[in-house]
Structures are given as C-alpha cells and as structure tokens.
Amino acid sequence: MGGIASLQPGGVALDLKAVRRVFDHDLVVIENLDLHVEAGEFLAILGPSGCGKSTLLRIIARLSEPDAGRIAFDPDTERFQTAFVFQDAHLLPWRTVLDNAALPLELMGIGREQRYQRAHATLQQVSLIEAEDRYPAQLSGGMKMRVSLARALAAEPRMLLLDEPFAALDEITRFRLDNQLRELWKERRMTVIFVTHSISEAAFLANRAVVLARRGGKIKLDRRLDLPAERNDDLRGDPRLGREMKILLEAMEEE
Numbered sequence: 001m002g003g004i005a006s007l008q009p010g011g012v013a014l015d016l017k018a019v020r021r022v023f024d025h026d027l028v029v030i031e032n033l034d035l036h037v038e039a040g041e042f043l044a045i046l047g048p049s050g051c052g053k054s055t056l057l058r059i060i061a062r063l064s065e066p067d068a069g070r071i072a073f074d075p076d077t078e079r080f081q082t083a084f085v086f087q088d089a090h091l092l093p094w095r096t097v098l099d100n101a102a103l104p105l106e107l108m109g110i111g112r113e114q115r116y117q118r119a120h121a122t123l124q125q126v127s128l129i130e131a132e133d134r135y136p137a138q139l140s141g142g143m144k145m146r147v148s149l150a151r152a153l154a155a156e157p158r159m160l161l162l163d164e165p166f167a168a169l170d171e172i173t174r175f176r177l178d179n180q181l182r183e184l185w186k187e188r189r190m191t192v193i194f195v196t197h198s199i200s201e202a203a204f205l206a207n208r209a210v211v212l213a214r215r216g217g218k219i220k221l222d223r224r225l226d227l228p229a230e231r232n233d234d235l236r237g238d239p240r241l242g243r244e245m246k247i248l249l250e251a252m253e254e255e
Contacts (some may be wrong), residue, residue, distance in 0.1 A: 011191030012073050012081055012158040014060065019069035021055055021217070029055050030217030033069070035210065039158075042185055042192045046248060049214030053195045054163050054212075055107035057084075060193060061161050064199070083157035088244040089144035097123065097147050098132040098222045103134035104155040115154075122150040125187075142173035146180075153184065166201070175233065178205055179224045182231050199252070204231060209253060211251040221251035225255040 023028040039045050045053050058064040059071065073081070081200040083104070091100045098116065100169040101123055103222050105115035123132050126146040136144060145165055152160060162181075166174045182205055185192050196202050202209050202223060211221040227235070227246050235241050 003020050010158065010189050011038075012075060013037060013039040014159070014191065014193075015072045016060075017069065017070050019056075019059065021052070021059065021064070022067050025117065028216055030059075030066070033217060033219065035219070037191060037193065039074070039191055040189045042182075042205065042207045044192070044206035044209045045193065045195045046199065046202050046209055048199065048214050048252065049197065051195075051212040051214055052217035053151060053212060056212075057193065057195050058207050072231070081158040082151035083155055083160050085145075085148050085152050085160070085162045085165045087167055089136070089148040091122065091144055091147055093136050095135075096132065097128060097134050100136070100147055101132075101150045101154050103151060118156075119150070119154050120178075122153045123147075124149045124186060125153065132215065140173075142169050142177065145174075145177060149177075149181070149184075152244070153188075156241045157190060159193070160185075162192070162194045164196055167196070167198075168239065177235075179232065181205065198235075199245050199248045200241075203227070203241055203248060204235065209244075209248055211248060220254060221248070223247065224250075 016035040017034060019026070019030055019033045022028050033056070045056065047053050055064065059066050092103070095103070098119055102115045103120035105118055120129070120132065123129055126149055128143065128146050129151065131143060133138065137224045139147070148165070166177050169177070178201060194205060196203070196240060206225060210219055212218070213220045227240055228245060
C-alpha cells in the first residue's frame with residue numbers, strides 16, 4: 001500500500017467508568033459499564049442484536065451522551081482525532097470519489113491542494129485510485145465502503161470507530177476488506193474499535209474482543225485473543241482461530 005505521513009502517529013487511549021444509557025426512561029441499554037482501551041489497540045465489540053453495541057460506539061464517538069458515568073481520552077486535545085465508519089457508506093452522490101474522500105479535510109479548513117493530496121493518498125491505500133473520478137452510483141458496495149474508509153482515514157484519526165461496516169457485503173469482499181483494514185491498522189497504529197455480530201470477523205481482525213450480554217449492556221467476556229500478530233487468509237483455516245471463535249461463541253450463547 002502507498003504510505004501517507006501521519007500528522008499524529010499512534011493511537012489514543014480510552015477509559016469508560018460506570019457508563020449508563022437508558023432509553024424511554026426505563027429501557028436500560030448499558031448499565032454500569034467499565035472499559036479501558038489501550039492506545040493502538042484493535043478491539044472488537046460483539047453481542048447479539050439489541051445488546052447495546054452501536055449505542056456504546058456512539059457514546060465513544062460523542063454522538064450520544066451517557067446518562068451516567070464518564071468517558072475520557074488520553075490525549076484529549078484534538079477535535080478530529082476520532083473518525084466513524086457506519087454500516088452505510090453515506091457518500092454524497094453529487095461528489096466524485098475523490099471529493100467524497102476529501103470532505104472531512106474541507107470541513108477542517110485544509111487548503112484545496114493539500115486536502116486533495118491527502119485524499120488521493122488515502123484512496124491509494126484502499127486501492128481506489130482508478131475510481132477517484134467516478135460517482136457513488138458507479139461503484140459496487142465494496143467500493144463504496146472503501147471510499148467511506150478512505151474518507152475517515154483522510155482526517156488522520158488517532159481512533160477509528162467502525163459500526164458493522166462490512167455487514168451487507170458478500171463474504172469474499174468482506175475478507176478482502178478485513179485484510180485491508182488490518183494492514184491499515186498495522187501501518188498507522190491508530191486505536192480501532194470495531195462493532196460486529198460476526199464471530200469469525202471479530203476473531204480474525206482484533207487483538208482483543210469484548211462480548212456484551214444480551215440485555216443490560218454488561219460485559220460478559222473480555223478476552224485478549226491468542227493469535228499471531230500477522231493475519232492473512234491462511235489463518236482462516238487455522239485451528240487456533242477456530243478455538244478463539246469457539247470461546248467467543250460460548251460467551252455469546254450464555255444467558
């Protein structure tokens with residue numbers, strides 16, 4: 001992959017203490033949750049639908065406020081140190097791929113030449129240089145998600161949050177994007193928090209996995225995955241990956 005110099009190398013640490021989130025006055029989605037994430041860590045958050053995964057990610061992104069508890073970042077000095085990739089790519093249909101990737105830099109007030117240079121470099125990292133003059137309607141689902149990822153990376157985030165970004169894609173495309181995301185994380189050493197309901201995806205991508213309970217948003221399992229640092233398609237058939245998947249599955253199945 002083509003490199004791009006990071007303005008703020010490395011990740012940011014995260015600390016949540018006694019976080020609580022309630023909807024409609026009595027629906028407790030997250031209750032008394034404590035979570036510490038080291039700078040540069042790749043954390044997967046797993047759990048069944050409705051367990052509070054996306055709500056937790058939105059709290060971390062400061063898109064939603066907790067009803068109780070506190071959230072702290074170290075360092076916490078930069079407005080644009082966190083980027084969010086949603087399940088839907090949310091591309092602007094009237095802007096080209098390059099213009100979409102450059103959007104956060106435009107919002108940051110970065111000059112035209114510099115923002116297009118950085119957007120071009122991030123598109124190169126996700127192998128989309130040949131498509132930078134196309135519009136979203138001309139792209140496949142996997143290409144749209146790569147543009148969304150490039151757009152998030154263009155702002156040089158120290159923390160990257162992803163909410164089931166590859167869930168709607170076919171398995172082969174997901175495998176390719178999993179590999180690409182892992183390589184980008186290794187290159188940039190940013191902190192990554194990846195929400196997914198896929199046990200295989202979580203085990204393949206992350207260094208650590210947290211499983212949330214079906215109700216109440218409590219942590220059932222917090223496990224550092226016993227897998228090699230280098231991940232490639234050969235690992236998908238490795239018994240070690242199967243063992244980690246089994247541990248995660250058992251935690252998800254427990255009531």
